[in-house]
Amino acid sequence: MQKHSKQRRVIYPFAALTGQEELQLGLLLHAVNPQLGGILIRGEKGTAKSTAVRGLAEMLPDMQAVAGCPYHCDPEDKSQACGECRSLAGEFPTFTMPVPIIDIPVSATEDRVVGSLDFEQAIKAGQRSFMPGLMGEANRGIIYIDEINLLDDHIVDVLLDAAGSGINVVEREGISIIHPAEFILVGTMNPEEGDLRPQLLDRFALCVEVSGLADREARVEIIKRREAFETHPASFRELWQKEQDTLRAKVITARKLLSEVVLPEDRYSMISQLCAEAYAAGHRADIMLVRAAVALAAWRGHQEVTEEDVLDIAPLVLAHRRREPPEESKTPEHQEQEQPEPPENENDEQEQQQNPPPPPPDNQQQEGQQEDNKDDKDDKDNNSQTNPSSEVVFAIGKPFAIKRISMGKDRQARRGSGRRSRTKTDSSVGRYVKSTSHRERDDLAIDATIRAAAPFQRSRKSNSMALVIETSDIREKVREKRIGNFMLFVVDASGSMGAKQRMIETKGAILSLLQDAYQKRDRVGMVAFKGDQAEVLLPPTNSVEMAQKCLVELPVGGKTPLAAGLTKAQEVIRQHLKRSPHMRPIVVILSDGKANVAMAEDKPLAEAHRVADSMREEFNIKYIVVDTEQKGLLSFGKAQELAGRLGAECYTIDQLKVDSLVDIVRGALA
Incomplete structure (x- = not known):
C-alpha cells in the first residue's frame, strides 16, 4: 500500500501511450467528472493498464486542501467536508497538494481499507479514536486496484x-463515524484469472477492453x-511535456x-x-450513459450533447452490461426464418397424423394425455430393446474455454484443497480475514x-507491563x-435425448466443465439412466481422460427410468459425503422429468x-434441473415438477445450449 501525496516516483507520461485510445478516453472522462462512477479495465497482461x-x-x-485534515x-466546499473541518470557524489553513493515488493490493484487509481503532491513542489516552x-x-483522489477480481468481494x-x-x-x-470518500475508482483485471460478479460489474460506469496491438509498426514504436x-526518464518526460500540458x-x-453542458430531450x-x-x-446503464455522454461532450468542448457523443461513449458504458436477448423477444420474422420448410407444412402435418402420438383434444384430461403418450413411448422403447442397433452413440461437442466458476463464500467451516470455492476453515492454514471472540x-x-x-489500559493495573x-x-x-x-451430472440417456442432437451439446458442455474442474482441482462424476436401469459412468474423479472416454462411449436409446437415475445419484452423493464430508456437492439433472x-x-x-x-430431505445441497423437453403446443411441464420436489432451479431446453448450460451452472454456484 502506497500513498503518493507529496512525491511520486517517475512514471511514464500519459500522453506517450500508444494504441490505447479508448483506455485513455475513459480515464480522461473520469478526470473531467470524478463522480462518473469508476472504470474497469479488462485485458491481457502487458497492455499498459497499470501504466x-x-x-x-x-x-x-x-488541489487545495485543509491543512492537517486526514x-x-x-476548503471551498464546506458541505462536503468532514465533521472536524465543518466545525472550524473563520479561514481554513490550506496548502496545495497533488491528487493522491492510493494502491490497494489484493491482500488488503477490511480494517486497513475502511479504517479502524487508533492503537496509540487508545493505549496512551484510553480513548477510542478513529484512524x-x-x-x-x-478522498478527492484515485483508488487503484490491480487484479480487482482477486480482491475479496466484501x-x-x-x-x-x-x-x-x-x-x-x-x-x-x-466507533461510529462518517467521513467524505470521493475518489475515482479504477480497477484492472486479466479475464484469464476470473471475472467479477455481475452485481459488481454493473457498479462500474465504464468498462474498457484492452489488448496487445497486432500492427508491427505500432509494436516497434512501443518498444x-x-x-x-x-534509459533517460527525465529526457523522455521533457520530450512529452508539451503534450502532457x-x-x-x-x-x-x-x-x-x-456544468453548462445541456442534454436535449x-x-x-x-x-x-x-x-x-x-x-x-435495471436502469443504472441509462444513468451512467447520461453522465458519460455529458462528460464526453464537455471534453470535446460541446455546449450540447450530440448524437455522436452518445454513440461514441455507449460501447464503454454497455460493454459489461450487454446481455443476450431472451428467446421470447425474437421477432416474428426471425421465428419464421428458423422454420426450415414452410411450404411443406401440410405434408408435415399429415406425417405427424400418421405417426403417433397425436395430441389429444383440448378438453381432455391430463391423465389421458399422459396415458396416450406413455403407450406410444412404450411401443418405441420396446422396439429399441428388441433391436440393440437402435441405440446411437453421439459424438462429443467441441469443448470450449469457460469463465471462472465460483461457489462464493460458505459459512460452514470446511477442509480440503482446491482452487475454486472460498470457505471458512477450522485449521490454522488459510487467509486471516477477521477476528472473533468465540474461542475454539x-x-x-x-x-x-x-x-x-x-x-482499558488506563484503568488496569499494569504491574510493570506495557499492555495488560x-x-x-x-x-x-x-x-x-x-x-x-x-459436481455430479445425472444424464437422461433415453431415446428422447437423441432428438436434434441434444446429446452432442450436452457432452460438449460436460467435457468443458470437466476440463475447468481439473484446473480448479474439483471432482466430477456422472450418472446415466436409460432402458430399465441407471449406472455410474464416471465415479468421482478429476481425470479428463477418463471422463472423455466415458462420454465417447455413452449410447442413447431405450426407456426413461428416472427413479433409478435419482436413486443412483442419491447413493453416489451419500457415499461421497461419507468419504469427503467437507466437500460441497451440486447435482445437475438433465431430463424432461418424464x-x-x-x-x-x-x-x-x-x-x-x-x-x-x-x-431433498437427506441432503442440504444444490440441485439444478435442465428441462430437455421440446416445447410446443403441448408441454407436460414434468421437469418443473421435479425441480419443485428437489427445491432446484429449473431451466428450459433452449438454455441447454453449450454456453447457456455453463452460465446456468456458474450462476447457480455463485
Whole structure:
C-alpha cells in the first residue's frame, strides 16, 4: 500500500501511450467528472493498464486542501467536508497538494481499507479514536486496484458503495463515524484469472477492453518509447511535456464546461433505446450513459450533447452490461426464418397424423394425455430393446474455454484443497480475514486482541507491563481458504435425448466443465439412466481422460427410468459425503422429468417424485434441473415438477445450449 501525496516516483507520461485510445478516453472522462462512477479495465497482461492509471494522476490539476485534515477536505466546499473541518470557524489553513493515488493490493484487509481503532491513542489516552483507512486517504483522489477480481468481494462492495455515495460509514469496535470518500475508482483485471460478479460489474460506469496491438509498426514504436523512457526518464518526460500540458489544460477547461453542458430531450430517448436494445438489467446503464455522454461532450468542448457523443461513449458504458436477448423477444420474422420448410407444412402435418402420438383434444384430461403418450413411448422403447442397433452413440461437442466458476463464500467451516470455492476453515492454514471472540482453537489474533484491550489500559493495573490483556480481550483468527467441489451430472440417456442432437451439446458442455474442474482441482462424476436401469459412468474423479472416454462411449436409446437415475445419484452423493464430508456437492439433472419405468410396482412418475423428496430431505445441497423437453403446443411441464420436489432451479431446453448450460451452472454456484 502506497500513498503518493507529496512525491511520486517517475512514471511514464500519459500522453506517450500508444494504441490505447479508448483506455485513455475513459480515464480522461473520469478526470473531467470524478463522480462518473469508476472504470474497469479488462485485458491481457502487458497492455499498459497499470501504466495508464498511474499516468492519469498527472492529468489532474493540483488541489487545495485543509491543512492537517486526514481527508484532504476542500476548503471551498464546506458541505462536503468532514465533521472536524465543518466545525472550524473563520479561514481554513490550506496548502496545495497533488491528487493522491492510493494502491490497494489484493491482500488488503477490511480494517486497513475502511479504517479502524487508533492503537496509540487508545493505549496512551484510553480513548477510542478513529484512524482513517485507505478510503479516507484517497478522498478527492484515485483508488487503484490491480487484479480487482482477486480482491475479496466484501471489500469490493465497500469500495463501490463509497465510490457511489461519496462517503464512508464506519461502525466497528465501538466507533461510529462518517467521513467524505470521493475518489475515482479504477480497477484492472486479466479475464484469464476470473471475472467479477455481475452485481459488481454493473457498479462500474465504464468498462474498457484492452489488448496487445497486432500492427508491427505500432509494436516497434512501443518498444522504442519504452526503451527511451527507461534509459533517460527525465529526457523522455521533457520530450512529452508539451503534450502532457495540453491534455491537463483540456481537462481543466472541460471541468469548467461540465456544468453548462445541456442534454436535449431527444437524447434521453436515444439513450434509453440503446440500453434497452443491449438488454441491460435495471436502469443504472441509462444513468451512467447520461453522465458519460455529458462528460464526453464537455471534453470535446460541446455546449450540447450530440448524437455522436452518445454513440461514441455507449460501447464503454454497455460493454459489461450487454446481455443476450431472451428467446421470447425474437421477432416474428426471425421465428419464421428458423422454420426450415414452410411450404411443406401440410405434408408435415399429415406425417405427424400418421405417426403417433397425436395430441389429444383440448378438453381432455391430463391423465389421458399422459396415458396416450406413455403407450406410444412404450411401443418405441420396446422396439429399441428388441433391436440393440437402435441405440446411437453421439459424438462429443467441441469443448470450449469457460469463465471462472465460483461457489462464493460458505459459512460452514470446511477442509480440503482446491482452487475454486472460498470457505471458512477450522485449521490454522488459510487467509486471516477477521477476528472473533468465540474461542475454539489457539489461533490468536494479536491485532484484534490489542484493539480490544487498548481502551482499558488506563484503568488496569499494569504491574510493570506495557499492555495488560485479560481473558475477555482475547480474539481468535477467522480464516478462509479455497477448496475443491464435487459436481455430479445425472444424464437422461433415453431415446428422447437423441432428438436434434441434444446429446452432442450436452457432452460438449460436460467435457468443458470437466476440463475447468481439473484446473480448479474439483471432482466430477456422472450418472446415466436409460432402458430399465441407471449406472455410474464416471465415479468421482478429476481425470479428463477418463471422463472423455466415458462420454465417447455413452449410447442413447431405450426407456426413461428416472427413479433409478435419482436413486443412483442419491447413493453416489451419500457415499461421497461419507468419504469427503467437507466437500460441497451440486447435482445437475438433465431430463424432461418424464418417467415410464418403475423400480417397483408403483407408478413411474410417482416413484421418481418420492425419490426426489427423499433426496431433498437427506441432503442440504444444490440441485439444478435442465428441462430437455421440446416445447410446443403441448408441454407436460414434468421437469418443473421435479425441480419443485428437489427445491432446484429449473431451466428450459433452449438454455441447454453449450454456453447457456455453463452460465446456468456458474450462476447457480455463485
